[in-house]
Amino acid sequence: MAKHKIYSMSFASVYPHYVTKAEKKGRTKAEVDEIIRWLTGYSQEELEAVLDKKTDFETFFAEAPQMNPSRELIKGVICGVRVEDIEDPLMQEIRYLDKLIDELARGKSMEKILRK
Structure with missing residues (x-):
């Protein structure tokens, strides 16, 4: 099966x-x-380096220092x-990540978004 273009x-x-x-x-x-830092474990400097290098999504997540185990608490619908x-x-x-950004845009508190 072909990889998704994203x-x-x-x-x-x-x-x-x-x-x-x-x-x-x-x-x-x-x-x-x-x-993004909460989800992936990147520091701000590492995140900026990823952006500067134009890293693809696959590499971005594969090289994430520490995916947050609390991400499994993220529930809901995104893109149907x-x-x-x-x-x-x-x-x-x-x-x-899309869901967390949606929650931010919908006005949820950072405490709830970060599942604290």
Whole structure:
């Protein structure tokens, strides 16, 4: 089966859309970065390096220092699909991130988004 095209897309090409979505709803780039760091374990410097290198999604998640075990608490529907039911592990990680950014844009508190 062919890989989904998002896997080879640069994370840096999608990142500005995450930030724009958040900022349109009065949230900040810093909050987007905090969510990404929480999910993946990247430091701010590592995240910026990934963006500078234009790392693809597959590599971005494969090289993540420490995927947060609490990400399994992320539930709900994104793009008409329940994130907890996605079988492809990489697609599930991408959709977890999408869901967290959606929650941010919908005004959820950072404490709830980060499953504290």
